[in-house]
Amino acid sequence: MPNLKRSVLRYLDGSTVRNSPGTSFLVYSMRINDLYDPDPAILSGSVSNFKELMQFYSYYRVLYTQIVWNVVNLETFPLSCGIVFSQTNLTGVISSLQDALNAFENDYSQPIRTISGVNGMNRTTFKVPKLDLATLLGAKKQYKSEISYSGLGLATPAIPLWANFIVLAPTGQVLANGYTNNTTLYLDSEFYGRLNVRS
Numbered sequence: 001m002p003n004l005k006r007s008v009l010r011y012l013d014g015s016t017v018r019n020s021p022g023t024s025f026l027v028y029s030m031r032i033n034d035l036y037d038p039d040p041a042i043l044s045g046s047v048s049n050f051k052e053l054m055q056f057y058s059y060y061r062v063l064y065t066q067i068v069w070n071v072v073n074l075e076t077f078p079l080s081c082g083i084v085f086s087q088t089n090l091t092g093v094i095s096s097l098q099d100a101l102n103a104f105e106n107d108y109s110q111p112i113r114t115i116s117g118v119n120g121m122n123r124t125t126f127k128v129p130k131l132d133l134a135t136l137l138g139a140k141k142q143y144k145s146e147i148s149y150s151g152l153g154l155a156t157p158a159i160p161l162w163a164n165f166i167v168l169a170p171t172g173q174v175l176a177n178g179y180t181n182n183t184t185l186y187l188d189s190e191f192y193g194r195l196n197v198r199s
Contacts, residue, residue: 001056004192011038011047011185017074018167019178025100025168026175030185031088031160032135033062036151038185040089047187054154058193060148066186067128067163069145073115074177081167081179082112083126085136090164100168108136114170129189133161 003099014028020026031040035050054060080101084090085108094100104112105156113124143149148158169177 001194003194003195004190005053005057006188006190007034007049007053007185008188009047009049011035011187013039013183013185014045015041016032016182017178017180019074019187020175022174024097024172024174024177025094025166027091027094027100027164027166029091029162029164030174030183031156032065032067032131032163032185032187033149033161034151034156035060035062035187035189036141036154036156038187039084040091040092041087051154056195056197057150058195059147059150060189060191061144062133062187062189064130064188065128065163066130066188067126068184068186069126069128069165070142070182071115071124071167072180073118073122075169075173075175077169077171077173078114079167079175079179080112080114080170081124081126081165082164083110084164084166085109085131086162086164087159089162090166091159094166097168100166103164103166111156128163132179136161159164 035047134140137143
């Protein structure tokens with residue numbers, strides 16, 4: 001194994017249907033610099049081949065992230081959706097429909113899209129190009145040198161960076177049926193700190 005190994009690993013979100021019967025918006029977040037457990041939800045898995053690579057290295061750092069997010073509306077009314085990148089997890093922080101819309105007023109967000117109700121033009125695909133996580137932080141040298149943005153062993157980095165997936169009903173209706181989706185994260189990462197391996 002080389003002293004530093006670069007590899008692109010893929011994570012597929014296991015939650016294919018999401019809804020929110022009590023509210024007109026839904027926010028969920030994924031850690032985009034985490035190979036151990038990108039989805040903070042209970043019982044979610046880690047990235048395939050991550051555990052195997054970490055048998056040789058002490059640390060990992062995600063350098064770039066690409067996202068492909070397919071959304072299909074299951075409601076009879078339109079939905080608006082988009083992705084917001086941030087240094088904070090917006091799940092549980094956004095408290096209203098207007099607050100969800102306001103999240104898109106910041107940099108590092110994919111423009112919001114509106115899709116029609118079921119049986120219409122009720123689907124869209126977001127393709128987020130290579131996002132440099134050091135740019136999201138704003139200090140490339142700090143991201144590359146600060147150990148808190150790296151993972152130590154089979155663990156989540158101490159400081160996670162987030163992709164917040166936001167879906168809302170512009171009409172204010174509740175998301176009882178919600179939407180179906182599939183989400184793939186492509187995590188371009190480096191592995192370093194060679195371990196002394198004996199067998």
